[in-house]
Amino acid sequence: MKIKKLFLILLLLFSFSFYGQGEGMRGKREQIRAMKAAFLTTELKLTSNEAEKFWPVYNSFDDRQFELRHQKMRSFRSKMNDETLNKMSEKEAIAFLNQLESTEEELFSLRKNFIATLKGIVPATKIIKLRKSEEDFNRKLLHQYRDKGHRKD
Known part of the structure; x- marks a missing residue:
């Protein structure tokens, strides 16, 4: 119970400092x-044994997911403006669509492998609760x- 209160206090502290000025993107992340x-941690009510195994797996998954979403998708977003789309040939559009699908499949595969790994660490109910949380x-x-x-304003 004390850990739960500690995490709630930390959450509040971080939420206040989250809006600090002068922070770079990395600091905000x-x-x-x-x-x-x-x-x-509060929502999942992880035991200390579960948490010890869960967090390295979760952080690795989260880093990879962030990389896919923000680095690969950044190049996609630059092509998604009206001017670029209007000038795109059918061949370029097909190649672009294939790249988008490939990235989406990679994200799906990443999540699927993550869940498979979690099944050996936490109960299925906590995996479902993780998604909701x-x-x-x-x-x-x-x-x-x-x-x-x-x-x-």
């Missing part, structure tokens, strides 16, 4: 990662971001 770890965390983060934007 690390803050989000710490907030997410506190949130997931990740979505809850992302929604909460989005709300914080939106709220911050409204305060600048």
Whole structure:
């Protein structure tokens, strides 16, 4: 119970410092990662034995997923403006579509392997709860971001 309270306090501290000025993207990502770890730990109620095995696997998965989404998809987004799309030939569009599909398949495969690995670490109920908790965390983060934007008026 004390660990749960500690993580909630850490979550609050990180959420206040999250909006600090002068932070680079890497610093913000690390803050989000710490907030997410506190949130997931509280939501999943991992035992110390589960947590010891879970976090290295989760962090590796999260890093790879981030790399795929932000580095590969960045090049895709640059091609997704109206001007570029209007000038794209059918052959270029097919190649681009194949690249998109390949990246999506890689993300799916990554998640599938991650879940298979987790099955040996935590019960299936916690794996399902992890998915829901990740979505809850992302929604909460989005709300914080939106709220911050409204305060600048």
